Amino acid sequence: MRLAVTGREGQVAASLLEAGRGCEDVEIVAIGRPQLDLARPGTVIDAIAAAKPDIVVSAAAYTAVDQAEDEPELAFAVNAAGAGEVAQAAARLGVPVIHLSTDYVFDGTKDGPYLETDATAPIGVYGASKLAGEQAVASANPRHLILRTAWLYSPFGKNFAKTMLRLAGDRDEIPVVADQWGNPTSALDIADAILHAAARLHRNEDFAAWGIYHLAGTGETNWSGFARHILDISGGLGGPSARVRDIAATDYPTKARRPANSRLSSAKFASVFGWSAPVLQKSAREVVHRLLSR
Template structure:
Protein backbone atom coordinates (compact mmCIF):
# COMPACT_ATOMS: atom_id res chain seq x y z
CA UNK A 1 0.00 0.00 0.00
CA UNK A 2 1.41 3.36 -1.05
CA UNK A 3 0.43 6.37 1.09
CA UNK A 4 1.22 9.75 -0.39
CA UNK A 5 1.33 12.47 2.26
CA UNK A 6 1.10 16.21 1.60
CA UNK A 7 3.66 18.07 3.65
CA UNK A 8 7.25 16.98 4.11
CA UNK A 9 8.28 18.57 7.40
CA UNK A 10 5.15 18.36 9.55
CA UNK A 11 4.84 16.25 12.67
CA UNK A 12 2.35 13.80 11.16
CA UNK A 13 4.31 13.43 7.92
CA UNK A 14 7.51 12.69 9.84
CA UNK A 15 5.69 10.26 12.12
CA UNK A 16 4.14 8.45 9.15
CA UNK A 17 7.53 8.12 7.48
CA UNK A 18 8.98 6.59 10.63
CA UNK A 19 6.02 4.26 11.20
CA UNK A 20 5.94 3.15 7.57
CA UNK A 21 9.55 1.99 7.76
CA UNK A 22 8.59 -0.50 10.47
CA UNK A 23 5.72 -2.11 8.58
CA UNK A 24 5.90 -4.55 5.71
CA UNK A 25 3.85 -3.80 2.64
CA UNK A 26 3.57 -0.05 3.33
CA UNK A 27 5.38 2.70 1.48
CA UNK A 28 5.02 6.30 2.67
CA UNK A 29 5.90 9.09 0.26
CA UNK A 30 5.89 12.72 1.38
CA UNK A 31 5.41 15.66 -0.99
CA UNK A 32 6.26 19.24 -0.15
CA UNK A 33 7.21 22.54 -1.71
CA UNK A 34 8.06 23.34 -4.44
CA UNK A 35 6.80 20.11 -6.05
CA UNK A 36 3.48 20.36 -4.22
CA UNK A 37 2.52 23.76 -2.84
CA UNK A 38 -1.00 24.21 -1.51
CA UNK A 39 -0.74 27.95 -2.08
CA UNK A 40 -0.25 27.14 -5.79
CA UNK A 41 -3.22 24.91 -6.69
CA UNK A 42 -1.82 24.21 -10.16
CA UNK A 43 0.95 22.06 -8.61
CA UNK A 44 -1.34 19.68 -6.74
CA UNK A 45 -2.70 17.25 -9.32
CA UNK A 46 0.53 16.65 -11.24
CA UNK A 47 2.49 16.06 -8.03
CA UNK A 48 -0.02 13.58 -6.67
CA UNK A 49 -0.49 11.81 -10.00
CA UNK A 50 3.26 11.33 -10.37
CA UNK A 51 3.44 9.80 -6.87
CA UNK A 52 0.86 7.10 -7.76
CA UNK A 53 -1.01 6.93 -4.41
CA UNK A 54 -3.27 4.16 -3.18
CA UNK A 55 -4.45 6.62 -0.52
CA UNK A 56 -3.73 10.33 -0.11
CA UNK A 57 -3.09 11.72 3.38
CA UNK A 58 -3.81 15.46 3.39
CA UNK A 59 -1.58 16.62 6.25
CA UNK A 60 -0.04 19.85 4.96
CA UNK A 61 -1.59 22.98 6.44
CA UNK A 62 -1.08 26.58 7.48
CA UNK A 63 -0.79 26.18 11.28
CA UNK A 64 0.41 29.56 12.56
CA UNK A 65 -2.67 30.25 14.68
CA UNK A 66 -1.84 33.82 15.70
CA UNK A 67 -0.19 34.82 12.43
CA UNK A 68 -3.32 33.68 10.58
CA UNK A 69 -5.15 36.68 12.06
CA UNK A 70 -2.87 38.88 9.95
CA UNK A 71 -2.74 36.55 6.93
CA UNK A 72 -6.32 35.34 6.43
CA UNK A 73 -5.98 35.12 2.65
CA UNK A 74 -2.97 32.82 2.87
CA UNK A 75 -4.54 30.70 5.62
CA UNK A 76 -7.68 30.14 3.53
CA UNK A 77 -5.66 29.59 0.34
CA UNK A 78 -3.75 26.73 1.98
CA UNK A 79 -6.25 25.28 4.45
CA UNK A 80 -9.41 25.62 2.36
CA UNK A 81 -8.61 25.96 -1.35
CA UNK A 82 -5.45 23.87 -1.17
CA UNK A 83 -7.07 21.12 0.88
CA UNK A 84 -9.95 20.99 -1.57
CA UNK A 85 -7.55 20.64 -4.50
CA UNK A 86 -5.81 17.72 -2.78
CA UNK A 87 -9.13 15.95 -2.22
CA UNK A 88 -10.22 16.71 -5.78
CA UNK A 89 -6.98 15.30 -7.17
CA UNK A 90 -7.44 12.14 -5.09
CA UNK A 91 -10.95 11.78 -6.49
CA UNK A 92 -9.69 12.14 -10.06
CA UNK A 93 -7.08 9.47 -9.33
CA UNK A 94 -9.80 7.21 -7.93
CA UNK A 95 -8.42 6.99 -4.38
CA UNK A 96 -9.63 7.99 -0.89
CA UNK A 97 -8.30 11.00 0.99
CA UNK A 98 -7.58 11.14 4.73
CA UNK A 99 -7.63 14.81 5.71
CA UNK A 100 -6.39 16.18 9.03
CA UNK A 101 -8.39 18.91 10.75
CA UNK A 102 -8.49 20.49 14.19
CA UNK A 103 -10.32 21.01 17.46
CA UNK A 104 -10.24 24.73 16.67
CA UNK A 105 -13.39 24.35 14.57
CA UNK A 106 -15.21 24.56 17.95
CA UNK A 107 -15.59 27.57 20.24
CA UNK A 108 -14.83 25.67 23.45
CA UNK A 109 -18.04 26.50 25.31
CA UNK A 110 -19.29 22.91 25.68
CA UNK A 111 -18.96 21.35 29.13
CA UNK A 112 -17.98 17.87 27.95
CA UNK A 113 -16.04 16.35 25.08
CA UNK A 114 -17.09 17.38 21.60
CA UNK A 115 -18.59 14.78 19.26
CA UNK A 116 -18.68 14.92 15.50
CA UNK A 117 -22.27 16.16 15.32
CA UNK A 118 -21.74 19.16 17.62
CA UNK A 119 -22.13 22.58 16.02
CA UNK A 120 -18.92 24.20 14.82
CA UNK A 121 -18.10 27.81 15.68
CA UNK A 122 -14.41 28.68 15.20
CA UNK A 123 -13.06 31.60 17.20
CA UNK A 124 -10.37 32.71 14.77
CA UNK A 125 -9.08 32.67 11.22
CA UNK A 126 -7.13 29.43 11.62
CA UNK A 127 -10.15 27.47 12.83
CA UNK A 128 -12.39 29.05 10.21
CA UNK A 129 -9.95 28.18 7.44
CA UNK A 130 -9.72 24.57 8.62
CA UNK A 131 -13.51 24.30 8.78
CA UNK A 132 -13.70 25.65 5.23
CA UNK A 133 -11.18 22.98 4.28
CA UNK A 134 -13.39 20.25 5.75
CA UNK A 135 -16.30 21.47 3.66
CA UNK A 136 -14.16 21.67 0.52
CA UNK A 137 -12.81 18.14 0.99
CA UNK A 138 -16.26 16.65 1.58
CA UNK A 139 -17.70 18.46 -1.44
CA UNK A 140 -15.24 17.08 -4.00
CA UNK A 141 -14.37 13.58 -2.80
CA UNK A 142 -17.06 11.33 -1.28
CA UNK A 143 -14.36 8.88 -0.21
CA UNK A 144 -12.99 11.05 2.57
CA UNK A 145 -12.01 10.63 6.18
CA UNK A 146 -11.74 13.96 7.97
CA UNK A 147 -9.83 13.44 11.21
CA UNK A 148 -10.08 16.25 13.75
CA UNK A 149 -7.26 16.09 16.25
CA UNK A 150 -5.90 18.32 19.02
CA UNK A 151 -2.84 19.41 20.97
CA UNK A 152 -0.46 17.52 18.69
CA UNK A 153 3.12 16.86 19.82
CA UNK A 154 5.92 14.52 18.76
CA UNK A 155 9.71 14.17 18.65
CA UNK A 156 9.60 16.19 15.41
CA UNK A 157 9.11 19.84 14.52
CA UNK A 158 7.84 22.52 16.86
CA UNK A 159 5.33 21.63 19.57
CA UNK A 160 4.38 22.17 23.21
CA UNK A 161 6.44 19.27 24.58
CA UNK A 162 9.63 20.47 22.93
CA UNK A 163 8.92 24.05 24.01
CA UNK A 164 8.55 23.02 27.65
CA UNK A 165 11.81 21.06 27.56
CA UNK A 166 13.61 23.95 25.91
CA UNK A 167 12.32 26.49 28.44
CA UNK A 168 13.17 24.16 31.33
CA UNK A 169 16.77 24.23 30.17
CA UNK A 170 16.89 27.98 30.77
CA UNK A 171 14.43 28.66 33.61
CA UNK A 172 13.59 27.45 37.09
CA UNK A 173 9.88 28.28 36.69
CA UNK A 174 7.53 28.31 33.69
CA UNK A 175 4.11 30.00 33.69
CA UNK A 176 1.51 27.92 31.86
CA UNK A 177 -2.19 28.48 31.20
CA UNK A 178 -4.43 26.43 33.49
CA UNK A 179 -7.93 27.27 32.19
CA UNK A 180 -7.75 25.63 28.75
CA UNK A 181 -8.52 21.90 28.56
CA UNK A 182 -7.94 19.34 25.85
CA UNK A 183 -6.55 15.96 24.80
CA UNK A 184 -2.76 15.86 24.27
CA UNK A 185 -2.27 13.79 21.13
CA UNK A 186 0.96 12.19 19.98
CA UNK A 187 1.63 12.42 16.25
CA UNK A 188 3.13 8.94 16.59
CA UNK A 189 -0.33 7.72 17.59
CA UNK A 190 -1.95 9.69 14.77
CA UNK A 191 0.38 7.97 12.32
CA UNK A 192 -0.49 4.58 13.75
CA UNK A 193 -4.21 5.30 13.50
CA UNK A 194 -3.90 6.54 9.91
CA UNK A 195 -2.03 3.41 8.85
CA UNK A 196 -4.67 1.31 10.58
CA UNK A 197 -7.55 3.18 8.92
CA UNK A 198 -5.81 3.16 5.54
CA UNK A 199 -5.51 -0.63 5.71
CA UNK A 200 -9.25 -0.84 6.36
CA UNK A 201 -10.03 1.41 3.39
CA UNK A 202 -7.62 -0.45 1.15
CA UNK A 203 -9.07 -3.82 2.10
CA UNK A 204 -12.75 -2.89 1.77
CA UNK A 205 -13.84 -1.31 -1.50
CA UNK A 206 -17.40 -1.22 -0.15
CA UNK A 207 -16.44 0.71 3.01
CA UNK A 208 -19.40 2.92 3.88
CA UNK A 209 -18.07 4.80 6.89
CA UNK A 210 -16.59 7.82 5.16
CA UNK A 211 -17.08 11.15 6.93
CA UNK A 212 -15.85 13.16 9.91
CA UNK A 213 -14.13 11.56 12.91
CA UNK A 214 -12.45 12.84 16.03
CA UNK A 215 -9.05 11.37 16.78
CA UNK A 216 -7.27 12.46 19.95
CA UNK A 217 -5.37 11.08 22.91
CA UNK A 218 -7.40 9.28 25.55
CA UNK A 219 -8.12 11.46 28.59
CA UNK A 220 -8.11 15.20 29.14
CA UNK A 221 -5.91 17.68 31.01
CA UNK A 222 -5.21 21.41 31.11
CA UNK A 223 -2.05 22.93 29.67
CA UNK A 224 -0.34 23.41 33.03
CA UNK A 225 -1.10 19.83 34.06
CA UNK A 226 0.31 18.62 30.76
CA UNK A 227 3.43 20.73 31.35
CA UNK A 228 3.94 19.23 34.82
CA UNK A 229 3.68 15.72 33.42
CA UNK A 230 6.21 16.56 30.70
CA UNK A 231 8.74 18.03 33.10
CA UNK A 232 8.30 15.40 35.83
CA UNK A 233 8.84 12.72 33.20
CA UNK A 234 11.85 14.54 31.80
CA UNK A 235 13.44 14.66 35.26
CA UNK A 236 13.06 10.88 35.63
CA UNK A 237 15.02 10.34 32.44
CA UNK A 238 17.78 12.83 33.10
CA UNK A 239 16.30 15.67 31.05
CA UNK A 240 15.62 19.31 31.99
CA UNK A 241 12.91 20.17 34.51
CA UNK A 242 11.35 23.24 36.14
CA UNK A 243 8.47 24.31 38.36
CA UNK A 244 5.17 25.07 36.65
CA UNK A 245 3.11 28.08 37.78
CA UNK A 246 -0.58 28.19 36.87
CA UNK A 247 -1.81 31.31 35.10
CA UNK A 248 -5.09 32.29 33.44
CA UNK A 249 -5.61 32.80 29.72
CA UNK A 250 -6.11 36.50 30.49
CA UNK A 251 -2.56 36.61 31.88
CA UNK A 252 -1.13 35.37 28.57
CA UNK A 253 -2.92 37.30 25.82
CA UNK A 254 -2.58 36.08 22.26
CA UNK A 255 -3.74 37.58 18.98
CA UNK A 256 -6.06 34.63 18.28
CA UNK A 257 -8.55 33.38 20.84
CA UNK A 258 -8.22 29.74 21.90
CA UNK A 259 -11.15 27.51 22.91
CA UNK A 260 -11.31 26.95 26.66
CA UNK A 261 -12.43 23.35 26.09
CA UNK A 262 -10.83 21.42 23.22
CA UNK A 263 -11.67 17.94 24.48
CA UNK A 264 -12.75 15.56 21.71
CA UNK A 265 -14.57 12.24 21.98
CA UNK A 266 -12.93 9.63 19.75
CA UNK A 267 -15.55 6.93 20.34
CA UNK A 268 -16.85 7.04 16.76
CA UNK A 269 -13.39 6.32 15.35
CA UNK A 270 -12.83 3.53 17.87
CA UNK A 271 -16.08 1.85 16.89
CA UNK A 272 -15.54 2.21 13.13
CA UNK A 273 -11.88 1.16 12.99
CA UNK A 274 -11.35 -0.78 16.24
CA UNK A 275 -8.47 1.50 17.21
CA UNK A 276 -8.16 3.61 20.35
CA UNK A 277 -5.32 5.95 21.29
CA UNK A 278 -3.40 5.14 24.47
CA UNK A 279 -4.04 7.26 27.54
CA UNK A 280 -2.29 10.56 26.97
CA UNK A 281 0.15 10.07 29.86
CA UNK A 282 1.52 6.89 28.30
CA UNK A 283 2.04 8.43 24.87
CA UNK A 284 3.55 11.61 26.33
CA UNK A 285 6.03 9.57 28.38
CA UNK A 286 7.28 7.81 25.24
CA UNK A 287 7.95 11.09 23.47
CA UNK A 288 9.44 12.86 26.49
CA UNK A 289 11.69 9.87 27.27
CA UNK A 290 12.96 9.89 23.71
CA UNK A 291 13.63 13.63 23.75
CA UNK A 292 15.09 13.72 27.27
CA UNK A 293 17.49 10.86 26.60
CA UNK A 294 18.55 12.59 23.40
CA UNK A 295 19.31 15.80 25.30
CA UNK A 296 21.22 13.83 27.96
CA UNK A 297 23.36 12.16 25.26
CA UNK A 298 24.07 15.56 23.71
CA UNK A 299 25.18 16.94 27.09
CA UNK A 300 27.51 13.99 27.71
CA UNK A 301 29.13 14.35 24.30
CA UNK A 302 29.54 18.12 24.55
Protein backbone atom coordinates in the same frame (compact mmCIF):
# COMPACT_ATOMS: atom_id res chain seq x y z
CA MET B 1 -0.34 -0.09 0.02
CA ARG B 2 1.09 3.20 -1.16
CA LEU B 3 0.21 6.42 0.70
CA ALA B 4 0.94 9.88 -0.65
CA VAL B 5 1.25 12.37 2.23
CA THR B 6 1.16 16.11 1.64
CA GLY B 7 3.94 17.91 3.46
CA ARG B 8 7.32 16.69 4.66
CA GLU B 9 8.14 18.65 7.79
CA GLY B 10 4.89 18.52 9.76
CA GLN B 11 4.56 16.37 12.86
CA VAL B 12 2.08 13.92 11.32
CA ALA B 13 3.92 13.65 8.01
CA ALA B 14 7.23 13.01 9.77
CA SER B 15 5.59 10.45 12.07
CA LEU B 16 4.02 8.67 9.10
CA LEU B 17 7.32 8.51 7.25
CA GLU B 18 8.95 6.96 10.31
CA ALA B 19 6.09 4.49 10.88
CA GLY B 20 6.09 3.49 7.23
CA ARG B 21 9.73 2.45 7.40
CA GLY B 22 8.72 -0.25 9.86
CA CYS B 23 5.94 -1.72 7.69
CA GLU B 24 6.91 -4.10 4.91
CA ASP B 25 3.58 -3.76 3.11
CA VAL B 26 3.33 0.05 3.33
CA GLU B 27 5.12 2.68 1.26
CA ILE B 28 4.87 6.32 2.32
CA VAL B 29 5.63 9.02 -0.23
CA ALA B 30 5.84 12.54 1.18
CA ILE B 31 5.16 15.36 -1.27
CA GLY B 32 6.03 18.95 -0.45
CA ARG B 33 7.24 22.21 -1.88
CA PRO B 34 8.18 23.05 -4.56
CA GLN B 35 6.56 20.05 -6.27
CA LEU B 36 3.36 20.52 -4.25
CA ASP B 37 2.48 23.96 -2.93
CA LEU B 38 -1.05 24.28 -1.54
CA ALA B 39 -0.95 28.02 -2.14
CA ARG B 40 -0.41 27.30 -5.87
CA PRO B 41 -3.32 25.06 -6.94
CA GLY B 42 -1.75 24.23 -10.29
CA THR B 43 0.96 22.18 -8.59
CA VAL B 44 -1.34 19.86 -6.66
CA ILE B 45 -2.86 17.44 -9.14
CA ASP B 46 0.32 16.65 -11.05
CA ALA B 47 2.35 16.16 -7.87
CA ILE B 48 -0.15 13.74 -6.37
CA ALA B 49 -0.72 11.87 -9.62
CA ALA B 50 3.03 11.33 -9.97
CA ALA B 51 3.06 9.53 -6.60
CA LYS B 52 0.54 6.93 -7.85
CA PRO B 53 -1.07 6.48 -4.42
CA ASP B 54 -3.66 4.02 -3.21
CA ILE B 55 -4.70 6.59 -0.57
CA VAL B 56 -3.90 10.29 -0.15
CA VAL B 57 -3.22 11.69 3.33
CA SER B 58 -3.85 15.44 3.39
CA ALA B 59 -1.60 16.53 6.26
CA ALA B 60 -0.01 19.78 5.03
CA ALA B 61 -1.60 22.97 6.35
CA TYR B 62 -1.09 26.56 7.37
CA THR B 63 -0.81 26.20 11.15
CA ALA B 64 0.42 29.62 12.37
CA VAL B 65 -2.67 30.34 14.48
CA ASP B 66 -1.78 33.90 15.48
CA GLN B 67 -0.20 34.87 12.16
CA ALA B 68 -3.36 33.73 10.38
CA GLU B 69 -5.15 36.74 11.87
CA ASP B 70 -2.87 38.92 9.73
CA GLU B 71 -2.78 36.58 6.73
CA PRO B 72 -6.36 35.36 6.25
CA GLU B 73 -6.06 35.12 2.47
CA LEU B 74 -3.02 32.84 2.69
CA ALA B 75 -4.59 30.74 5.47
CA PHE B 76 -7.72 30.16 3.39
CA ALA B 77 -5.72 29.55 0.21
CA VAL B 78 -3.79 26.74 1.88
CA ASN B 79 -6.28 25.29 4.37
CA ALA B 80 -9.45 25.62 2.30
CA ALA B 81 -8.72 25.87 -1.42
CA GLY B 82 -5.51 23.83 -1.18
CA ALA B 83 -7.16 21.08 0.84
CA GLY B 84 -9.98 20.94 -1.69
CA GLU B 85 -7.47 20.57 -4.53
CA VAL B 86 -5.81 17.64 -2.74
CA ALA B 87 -9.17 15.90 -2.28
CA GLN B 88 -10.09 16.57 -5.89
CA ALA B 89 -6.78 15.12 -7.08
CA ALA B 90 -7.47 11.96 -5.08
CA ALA B 91 -10.97 11.77 -6.57
CA ARG B 92 -9.59 12.06 -10.10
CA LEU B 93 -7.29 9.15 -9.35
CA GLY B 94 -10.21 7.17 -7.91
CA VAL B 95 -8.69 6.90 -4.41
CA PRO B 96 -9.80 8.00 -0.92
CA VAL B 97 -8.44 10.99 0.96
CA ILE B 98 -7.69 11.15 4.70
CA HIS B 99 -7.68 14.82 5.72
CA LEU B 100 -6.34 16.22 9.00
CA SER B 101 -8.40 18.92 10.69
CA THR B 102 -8.55 20.53 14.13
CA ASP B 103 -10.42 21.22 17.35
CA TYR B 104 -10.31 24.92 16.38
CA VAL B 105 -13.47 24.43 14.32
CA PHE B 106 -15.30 24.68 17.69
CA ASP B 107 -15.68 27.74 19.91
CA GLY B 108 -14.78 25.84 23.09
CA THR B 109 -17.93 26.73 25.05
CA LYS B 110 -19.33 23.21 25.37
CA ASP B 111 -19.27 21.56 28.79
CA GLY B 112 -17.75 18.20 27.91
CA PRO B 113 -15.96 16.54 24.99
CA TYR B 114 -17.07 17.54 21.51
CA LEU B 115 -18.79 15.00 19.27
CA GLU B 116 -18.67 14.95 15.50
CA THR B 117 -22.32 16.01 15.43
CA ASP B 118 -21.80 19.16 17.52
CA ALA B 119 -22.23 22.51 15.80
CA THR B 120 -19.03 24.15 14.59
CA ALA B 121 -18.28 27.78 15.40
CA PRO B 122 -14.64 28.78 14.90
CA ILE B 123 -13.48 31.88 16.78
CA GLY B 124 -10.45 32.74 14.66
CA VAL B 125 -9.15 32.78 11.10
CA TYR B 126 -7.22 29.53 11.48
CA GLY B 127 -10.27 27.58 12.68
CA ALA B 128 -12.48 29.16 10.02
CA SER B 129 -9.99 28.24 7.29
CA LYS B 130 -9.79 24.64 8.51
CA LEU B 131 -13.58 24.36 8.64
CA ALA B 132 -13.76 25.66 5.07
CA GLY B 133 -11.17 23.00 4.21
CA GLU B 134 -13.34 20.26 5.69
CA GLN B 135 -16.22 21.44 3.52
CA ALA B 136 -14.03 21.63 0.42
CA VAL B 137 -12.69 18.10 0.98
CA ALA B 138 -16.16 16.63 1.52
CA SER B 139 -17.44 18.36 -1.61
CA ALA B 140 -14.52 17.29 -3.80
CA ASN B 141 -14.27 13.63 -2.83
CA PRO B 142 -17.12 11.54 -1.36
CA ARG B 143 -14.57 8.94 -0.23
CA HIS B 144 -13.10 10.99 2.58
CA LEU B 145 -12.13 10.63 6.21
CA ILE B 146 -11.79 13.97 7.97
CA LEU B 147 -9.86 13.48 11.21
CA ARG B 148 -10.08 16.29 13.74
CA THR B 149 -7.25 16.19 16.23
CA ALA B 150 -5.85 18.52 18.89
CA TRP B 151 -2.85 19.51 20.99
CA LEU B 152 -0.29 17.65 18.87
CA TYR B 153 3.17 16.89 20.22
CA SER B 154 5.93 14.57 19.02
CA PRO B 155 9.70 14.25 18.58
CA PHE B 156 9.33 16.32 15.38
CA GLY B 157 8.74 19.95 14.51
CA LYS B 158 7.72 22.68 16.94
CA ASN B 159 5.37 21.68 19.74
CA PHE B 160 4.46 22.20 23.39
CA ALA B 161 6.48 19.28 24.76
CA LYS B 162 9.66 20.54 23.11
CA THR B 163 9.01 24.06 24.39
CA MET B 164 8.53 22.90 27.99
CA LEU B 165 11.74 20.88 27.97
CA ARG B 166 13.66 23.80 26.47
CA LEU B 167 12.31 26.27 29.03
CA ALA B 168 12.99 23.88 31.89
CA GLY B 169 16.62 23.83 30.85
CA ASP B 170 17.17 27.39 32.03
CA ARG B 171 14.23 28.26 34.32
CA ASP B 172 13.19 27.19 37.79
CA GLU B 173 9.53 28.09 37.20
CA ILE B 174 7.37 28.17 34.08
CA PRO B 175 3.98 29.95 33.93
CA VAL B 176 1.46 27.88 31.95
CA VAL B 177 -2.20 28.46 31.12
CA ALA B 178 -4.56 26.47 33.35
CA ASP B 179 -8.01 27.41 32.03
CA GLN B 180 -7.86 25.74 28.61
CA TRP B 181 -8.61 22.01 28.47
CA GLY B 182 -7.99 19.34 25.87
CA ASN B 183 -6.59 15.94 24.92
CA PRO B 184 -2.82 16.05 24.32
CA THR B 185 -2.25 13.94 21.23
CA SER B 186 0.99 12.28 20.16
CA ALA B 187 1.58 12.55 16.40
CA LEU B 188 3.17 9.11 16.67
CA ASP B 189 -0.22 7.78 17.75
CA ILE B 190 -1.99 9.70 14.97
CA ALA B 191 0.33 8.09 12.42
CA ASP B 192 -0.46 4.64 13.84
CA ALA B 193 -4.19 5.37 13.68
CA ILE B 194 -3.96 6.61 10.08
CA LEU B 195 -2.10 3.49 8.99
CA HIS B 196 -4.69 1.36 10.79
CA ALA B 197 -7.57 3.15 9.06
CA ALA B 198 -5.81 3.19 5.68
CA ALA B 199 -5.30 -0.58 5.82
CA ARG B 200 -9.02 -0.99 6.46
CA LEU B 201 -9.90 1.22 3.48
CA HIS B 202 -7.39 -0.54 1.24
CA ARG B 203 -8.64 -4.06 1.90
CA ASN B 204 -12.34 -3.23 2.08
CA GLU B 205 -13.64 -1.81 -1.19
CA ASP B 206 -17.15 -1.76 0.28
CA PHE B 207 -16.24 0.58 3.14
CA ALA B 208 -19.03 3.11 3.48
CA ALA B 209 -18.51 4.90 6.81
CA TRP B 210 -17.00 7.99 5.24
CA GLY B 211 -17.17 11.34 6.99
CA ILE B 212 -15.85 13.22 10.00
CA TYR B 213 -14.11 11.57 12.95
CA HIS B 214 -12.47 12.92 16.07
CA LEU B 215 -9.06 11.43 16.76
CA ALA B 216 -7.30 12.66 19.88
CA GLY B 217 -5.25 11.35 22.77
CA THR B 218 -6.68 9.33 25.64
CA GLY B 219 -6.80 11.46 28.77
CA GLU B 220 -7.82 15.07 29.29
CA THR B 221 -5.96 17.83 31.11
CA ASN B 222 -5.20 21.53 30.93
CA TRP B 223 -2.00 23.04 29.55
CA SER B 224 -0.39 23.38 32.97
CA GLY B 225 -1.29 19.79 33.84
CA PHE B 226 0.22 18.62 30.57
CA ALA B 227 3.36 20.61 31.32
CA ARG B 228 3.63 18.87 34.69
CA HIS B 229 3.25 15.46 33.01
CA ILE B 230 6.08 16.29 30.62
CA LEU B 231 8.44 17.70 33.23
CA ASP B 232 7.73 14.94 35.78
CA ILE B 233 8.62 12.36 33.13
CA SER B 234 11.71 14.32 32.14
CA GLY B 235 12.88 14.68 35.73
CA GLY B 236 12.40 10.96 36.32
CA LEU B 237 14.56 10.23 33.29
CA GLY B 238 17.31 12.57 34.41
CA GLY B 239 16.26 15.40 32.12
CA PRO B 240 15.38 19.03 32.84
CA SER B 241 12.53 19.83 35.20
CA ALA B 242 10.92 22.94 36.68
CA ARG B 243 7.97 24.10 38.74
CA VAL B 244 4.81 24.91 36.79
CA ARG B 245 2.79 27.94 37.89
CA ASP B 246 -0.87 28.10 36.85
CA ILE B 247 -1.94 31.26 35.04
CA ALA B 248 -5.09 32.34 33.23
CA ALA B 249 -5.28 32.67 29.46
CA THR B 250 -5.78 36.40 29.98
CA ASP B 251 -2.34 36.52 31.60
CA TYR B 252 -0.81 35.21 28.35
CA PRO B 253 -2.51 37.29 25.63
CA THR B 254 -2.32 36.09 22.04
CA LYS B 255 -3.55 37.66 18.82
CA ALA B 256 -5.91 34.76 18.14
CA ARG B 257 -8.34 33.44 20.73
CA ARG B 258 -8.06 29.77 21.69
CA PRO B 259 -10.99 27.50 22.59
CA ALA B 260 -11.28 27.09 26.37
CA ASN B 261 -12.47 23.53 25.79
CA SER B 262 -10.75 21.49 23.07
CA ARG B 263 -11.72 18.08 24.38
CA LEU B 264 -12.72 15.67 21.61
CA SER B 265 -14.53 12.35 21.98
CA SER B 266 -12.81 9.72 19.82
CA ALA B 267 -15.46 7.06 20.52
CA LYS B 268 -16.75 7.03 16.93
CA PHE B 269 -13.29 6.32 15.49
CA ALA B 270 -12.73 3.57 18.08
CA SER B 271 -16.08 2.00 17.24
CA VAL B 272 -15.60 2.01 13.46
CA PHE B 273 -11.88 1.24 13.23
CA GLY B 274 -11.20 -0.60 16.50
CA TRP B 275 -8.33 1.71 17.47
CA SER B 276 -7.82 3.93 20.52
CA ALA B 277 -4.81 5.97 21.58
CA PRO B 278 -2.70 4.78 24.52
CA VAL B 279 -3.15 6.58 27.82
CA LEU B 280 -1.55 10.01 28.07
CA GLN B 281 1.24 8.92 30.41
CA LYS B 282 2.42 6.18 28.03
CA SER B 283 2.35 8.34 24.91
CA ALA B 284 4.00 11.29 26.64
CA ARG B 285 6.74 9.11 28.12
CA GLU B 286 7.66 7.77 24.68
CA VAL B 287 7.95 11.26 23.20
CA VAL B 288 9.84 12.74 26.15
CA HIS B 289 12.25 9.79 26.23
CA ARG B 290 13.00 10.27 22.54
CA LEU B 291 13.48 14.02 22.91
CA LEU B 292 15.88 13.53 25.80
CA SER B 293 17.81 10.82 23.98
CA ARG B 294 18.71 13.36 21.32
